[in-house]
Amino acid sequence: MFDIISKQLIAPAVWRQTIKAPEIAGKRQAGNFVIIRPKVGSERIPLTIVSSDNQRGTIDIIFQVVGATTMDLAEVESVQDILGPLGHPTHIANFGRTAVVGGGVGIAPLLPIAQALKQAGSRLTTILGARSKAFLILEEDMAPISDQLLIATDDGSKGQKGLVTEILKPLLEEKKIDFVLAIGPVVMMKAVSELTRPYGVKTMVSLNPLMIDGTGMCGVCRCKIEGQTKFACVDGPEFDGHQVDFENLTRRLAMYKSEENQRREARK
Numbered sequence: 001m002f003d004i005i006s007k008q009l010i011a012p013a014v015w016r017q018t019i020k021a022p023e024i025a026g027k028r029q030a031g032n033f034v035i036i037r038p039k040v041g042s043e044r045i046p047l048t049i050v051s052s053d054n055q056r057g058t059i060d061i062i063f064q065v066v067g068a069t070t071m072d073l074a075e076v077e078s079v080q081d082i083l084g085p086l087g088h089p090t091h092i093a094n095f096g097r098t099a100v101v102g103g104g105v106g107i108a109p110l111l112p113i114a115q116a117l118k119q120a121g122s123r124l125t126t127i128l129g130a131r132s133k134a135f136l137i138l139e140e141d142m143a144p145i146s147d148q149l150l151i152a153t154d155d156g157s158k159g160q161k162g163l164v165t166e167i168l169k170p171l172l173e174e175k176k177i178d179f180v181l182a183i184g185p186v187v188m189m190k191a192v193s194e195l196t197r198p199y200g201v202k203t204m205v206s207l208n209p210l211m212i213d214g215t216g217m218c219g220v221c222r223c224k225i226e227g228q229t230k231f232a233c234v235d236g237p238e239f240d241g242h243q244v245d246f247e248n249l250t251r252r253l254a255m256y257k258s259e260e261n262q263r264r265e266a267r268k
């Protein structure tokens, strides 16, 4: 069992938890995730390691309650199993003028990578998007590492009213961006990738397919990248957005929707 040291509701249905997991904390790098099973009988779900404290032996995760397993995780005081760190660590370098684009709870996996890119010397234009001000997370963590911080909300309650792509477009037109990293809902990552393609600006995205084992064995996380099958858990989760088949990812994410809905209803 892995004790949850602290938990905090940081936005509606979005939790931050600090979990005692010294071995994972010691090895974790930016871009890694864990597979968590909250309690016996729960399914296993992937969640990004947002931060770690080697001295305390803890890792932090931030997750949105969307279904049965995240409901379980929000309630438990200790976690049954955690496997990790998993996934390729992000390739960190000075990419020059870098736009880091985060949408919704995707801002959580974006934070550790943005911190590492900043440390490597990249100049960060951070663009955060949320439904409304109440759903905007981690602005206070992103602000100090950003050379420029821009916010878009659907209802205009914070920053510019509209989508993150509406903020990114003029920056691309003015040739102010050399590299883009986008993490958020699939529709957002697809829209950002389509936007940057004609400008020839390299764009990485972090894919969020369903996962079970996280070690390349089950095949559940398979994605189409430039026509080839890749396993997001071992080959990713980050890929070149211009090579990702987002339609395939959307279809695969919806494959178990009725079962997920049934489990969520049964769990309520």
Ligand SMILES: Cc1cc2nc3c(=O)[nH]c(=O)nc-3n(C[C@H](O)[C@H](O)[C@H](O)COP(=O)(O)OP(=O)(O)OC[C@H]3O[C@@H](n4cnc5c(N)ncnc54)[C@H](O)[C@@H]3O)c2cc1C
Pocket (backbone or CB within 6 Å): 033, 043, 045, 046, 047, 048, 049, 062, 063, 064, 065, 066, 067, 068, 069, 070, 071, 105, 108, 109, 207, 208, 209, 210, 211, 237, 253, 254, 257, 260, 261, 263, 264
């Ligand atoms: C590498 C990786 C890292 C991730 N990191 C985070 C993170 O840091 N924070 C976080 O909140 N989530 C993260 N996710 C997504 C998270 O794993 C899912 O939200 C979780 O599995 C949902 O489980 P559930 O049983 O509660 O809901 P389910 O019953 O599985 O699903 C409920 C609803 O959420 C949708 N859904 C399920 N899985 C996903 C998914 N992977 N992406 C988008 N929608 C989904 C379903 O379509 C359904 O409508 C990550 C996913 C991957 C692959």
Ligand code: FES
Pocket (backbone or CB within 6 Å): 210, 211, 212, 213, 214, 215, 216, 217, 218, 219, 220, 221, 222, 231, 232, 233, 234
């Ligand atoms: S989660 Fe099973 S192969 Fe990737």
